[in-house]
Amino acid sequence: MGFSEKIRVLHVDLSSGQIKRQELDDEVSRKFIGGRGAGTYLLATMLKGQEDALSPENPLIFSTGPLTGTAAPTGGRYMAICKSPLTNLVACSNSGGQFGAELKRTGTDLLLITGKAPEPVYLLLADEKAELRPASHLWGRDTHFTTATLKEELGMKGAKVACIGPAGENLVRFACIINDLHRAAGRSGVGAVMGSKNLKAVVVKGSSRPEPRDNELFMDVVKERVKTLQENPVTGQGLPSLGTKVLDNIINEHGAYPTRNFQTGVFESTDEVCGEALVEKGYLKKNRGCYACPIKCARVTELPTGAKGEGPEYESGWALGAAVGVKDLIAITEANYLCNLLGLDTISCGLTLACAMELFEKGIIKREELQGGPALEFGSSEALVFYTQKMAYRDGFGKNLAEGSLRLAKSYNAPELAMAVKGQELPAYDPRGVQGQGLSYATSNRGGCHVRGYLIAPEVLGIPEKLDPQATEGKAQWVKVFQDLTAVIDSMGMCLFTSFALGAEDYLALLNAFTGRGYTLEEMMECGERIWNLERALNIRFGMSPESDTLPERLLKEPMPEGPQKGNTVRLGEMLPDYYKLRGWDENGVPSGETLKRLGLDQV
Amino acid sequence: MAIDVRIFGPLRLDSGLKAFSIDALEGQRRLRDILLELGSLKGLETLRAVATEGLEKGAPFIILVDGKNCMQLKGLDTLVKDGQRISIFPPSGGG
């Protein structure tokens, strides 16, 4: 396959069964790079705003970046993009593994799925061939069974599968898409959108590797960056040896490890559940990497019970651990395996349960409502595993949990107990201990999320330089730059974790060497800014009110009760006006006409 | 008179050391001197380099005194007092 500047789209309409190939204009690649940017652009051209996320009108887009499937380090990422049934805003979930790279090898950059199939189907894409096939025999089955069965039936060993589990079929609002058994396009309910379309799986098998404009130049740039990643202590040693779970103790020692639904920032049992414990207890078997990844941060684990799988990673281990007060590493790992099998987002699953547990603790949810299930008590391993299963099937009290924490808490007139931003559950850092991360959460285009501007890097980890986590001055600028650069990395098709070692100039070198587009650094960063503003404008079209750029009341008003962050709240008001100004938005957070024009978004 | 020391991450796995206390001597000690002393222990040798070369490098060690990064205190010149706790992490990332 030669170099393709145009983004090659495969459009599958499930309602009519029609499959067509088309291309997006060169200008789209240039302005939006690919991946997250190009996919969101396409979404913006298709939705007016009021469409129901679970209706056939909502498209589901699998979008690879220009570097996906290439030799670029971690160049295997894809994005699942649609309107979110959890937030009613843009859903844009990134995943690694091998699927994205294989999709690219079929000669498709972007897979656009529209409509709804009359019966369950799966999509088979093998180079030129694209076919919808019946999947009724897989409906109701878990992600591992589905993946193994499809590979066996098709007799295609090297095929890669992305699929949903029962949670996606049952329209759980935070269902994910699982690819390659253990990797998830996790957040915002992209799996429920796939379920609403009766699409059980996508199987890809390709044979053509994407070619750079200038192969020699590209390989030189790649080699240098792989070396940088290997020599950096974080990406060369830290992440390979303990994975992301090295963070449990770091964040807990900082007093910012959200515990029991963010009631405190210190978990007394961190020693029992941390990354070090996973090694010391012998559950960690080895590490594994996604496509073309020299970092290999994934954990391959096995429990004394004989159960095997991958994970927990930091976020999942926390959400199913400290967030629900559970200190039993076996139960946490089992719940993590269960989420992967059933197709649930671990963060939203854990934090929805945590919300339910606090409602139960306060006597708001009554024992009789649980329909015979175990008490929803913080620390209960039994409740953790039981309700994880129940929510995927919307069975018993699981029906209430399947709606996510905000809808659950609202149904009890206690929305303040949902630790969510814009309806999406927050991840594993209490922003009362990290102010810039608080601003990043409040302004994230997909609600509660840590991978839209990871301020933990400078504020806690000292990368690329150490900032005072309690200072608010200057944080708006940091958040903006991180958000824009992240949009670039996501759109290129690389993994965000490379940014612990690589800087903007490195991404620029890789992007230019592959595409020959000759971006300047400013132009590349402007692409990031453009993508950010596009998402913002689209969210406003979807009905987002700018007042939702905030955090749960607890984090703004209740001082941290104990630990190193005792007495702190998030001082959002000191940062948000600055941030709006830097972004070129009015005081209500709406991008000004001038800003949109400058970014070439006035027509979108 | 004692200062609590906690070792984390790959440093813990390499040294087999987790939590212990060291003598606070006159009631307080400079962080740099503590790191030099710890650097003589097996598996913690890198702390010696940290003590001599400083923390300002690209991917730094994270050293907390009672949960506060020493960079927000007086860096390696921070005085650690009797009863305080030091947490030491090698350069780390995740998400």
Ligand code: SF4
């Ligand atoms: S760093 Fe981890 S998540 Fe990122 S591509 Fe590598 S193995 Fe996958």
